Amino acid sequence: MGILRASAQQTFANAVLHQCFLVLSSADTDILLEAQVSTGIKLLENVRQLLLSENPNDIYLFISCLDNLNAALWAGTTPEIPSALEAWEVEHVMRFLDSPDPSLRTKTLRILRKVDLGIVEAYSAQLLHAASVLPGLSEQEEATQRLLEVINLLYAKNGEMYAQHLKSLIHVVEGAVNTSKPRIIQVAVEDVLTNFRIADTGFRAGCIGVLVASLDDSNDDEKTGPTMTIIIAAILCEYLDISPLPPVRALQDLAHLLPLHGAAIQDAIILAMIRIAASCEEVPDNVLSITGKVQEAGGRHIKRRCAQFIRLSQAKDSLRGVMSRARSYSLPDFLAALESYEANPSVPQIATHEVDQQRARSPERPSSPASSYASHSPGKLRYKAYDAPKATARLRPHHHDSAA
Numbered sequence: 001m002g003i004l005r006a007s008a009q010q011t012f013a014n015a016v017l018h019q020c021f022l023v024l025s026s027a028d029t030d031i032l033l034e035a036q037v038s039t040g041i042k043l044l045e046n047v048r049q050l051l052l053s054e055n056p057n058d059i060y061l062f063i064s065c066l067d068n069l070n071a072a073l074w075a076g077t078t079p080e081i082p083s084a085l086e087a088w089e090v091e092h093v094m095r096f097l098d099s100p101d102p103s104l105r106t107k108t109l110r111i112l113r114k115v116d117l118g119i120v121e122a123y124s125a126q127l128l129h130a131a132s133v134l135p136g137l138s139e140q141e142e143a144t145q146r147l148l149e150v151i152n153l154l155y156a157k158n159g160e161m162y163a164q165h166l167k168s169l170i171h172v173v174e175g176a177v178n179t180s181k182p183r184i185i186q187v188a189v190e191d192v193l194t195n196f197r198i199a200d201t202g203f204r205a206g207c208i209g210v211l212v213a214s215l216d217d218s219n220d221d222e223k224t225g226p227t228m229t230i231i232i233a234a235i236l237c238e239y240l241d242i243s244p245l246p247p248v249r250a251l252q253d254l255a256h257l258l259p260l261h262g263a264a265i266q267d268a269i270i271l272a273m274i275r276i277a278a279s280c281e282e283v284p285d286n287v288l289s290i291t292g293k294v295q296e297a298g299g300r301h302i303k304r305r306c307a308q309f310i311r312l313s314q315a316k317d318s319l320r321g322v323m324s325r326a327r328s329y330s331l332p333d334f335l336a337a338l339e340s341y342e343a344n345p346s347v348p349q350i351a352t353h354e355v356d357q358q359r360a361r362s363p364e365r366p367s368s369p370a371s372s373y374a375s376h377s378p379g380k381l382r383y384k385a386y387d388a389p390k391a392t393a394r395l396r397p398h399h400h401d402s403a404a
Contacts, residue, residue: 017061047061130143131176204242278323280313322334
């Protein structure tokens with residue numbers, strides 16, 4: 001009866017309704033089914049009108065309520081319990097997969113997965129096919145965003161499957177647009193690194209294992225493209241300690257990618273190599289040789305970056321000085337530490353083990369690009385770096401005006 005009263009009082013209905021359905025999400029489904037039968041009142045009956053509202057917040061509330069219900073209570077997934085929604089209403093819900101609001105799309109995907117996993121898989125296949133024939137770069141970014149939403153939903157607990165589907169997605173999308181210069185799919189970089197920071201250790205370990213294995217993949221049809229190279233370099237820089245690759249091997253694999261890419265990607269690779277070199281007792285001669293050749297052929301910025309690697313990889317004390325200044329080992333934070341050390345190596349530093357202890361006690365997020373490397377032009381990454389993870393919104397504030 002609380003739902004009935006709340007729906008009649010618009011002043012505070014949204015907040016109360018949402019809380020009611022949050023409570024229902026943890027209730028026993030059999031008890032709720034029995035209550036629906038005994039009272040003759042369907043749980044969705046008093047929120048259905050929100051589906052056709054022109055207010056985006058009403059739409060979001062309806063989808064949130066639906067998301068909190070077991071599909072057996074409303075979707076007609078069993079013969080003895082009919083659907084609480086008409087066919088046209090179900091179709092209307094499915095249209096939210098095309099909403100410009102990513103949070104609404106994600107909730108809709110989650111609802112449809114509970115109803116029938118095949119619906120989500122078919123939607124994913126449709127998106128992947130569309131991505132393979134994309135006409136332009138803006139469409140490429142949009143398709144990638146939506147495909148990532150599906151992957152995030154289906155494989156949120158399985159790092160290996162997440163990484164496998166991520167690789168396939170990026171391979172398809174990168175191959176869809178013909179440009180004179182390979183382009184980094186920025187939304188994919190941001191999404192993967194954000195997922196890594198909020199994931200548990202098991203997910204991270206499974207994901208990084210699949211990703212670094214692609215560095216040694218003999219499949220010529222799926223060479224490590226620019227986007228995946230940036231992702232792998234960033235992950236190895238920040239999460240080397242959980243990589244199955246020994247540091248020397250990681251260094252060699254990244255070095256072999258250097259001649260295959262342009263300056264923007266080479267920049268990120270070399271930064272990761274500098275960080276990895278700190279964990280190597282010796283840097284292999286072939287790594288120094290490859291870096292030297294890239295230095296000879298590169299522009300001024302890459303020449304400088306290669307020189308930094310060659311010099312620091314042979315000067316462990318200096319490299320430890322760089323490491324001790326890093327807030328975290330993300331690419332932006334490591335770059336900030338590198339440029340700080342290069343500008344003034346004599347400034348006293350915190351011992352590396354003390355920094356590690358501080359991180360263990362209070363892990364820090366990487367700083368935003370603006371604060372990480374805005375002070376020195378030579379210290380800027382040559383690709384648009386990812387932002388720090390953003391908090392996930394729940395109910396949107398009333399001033400939100402995105403259309404459903």
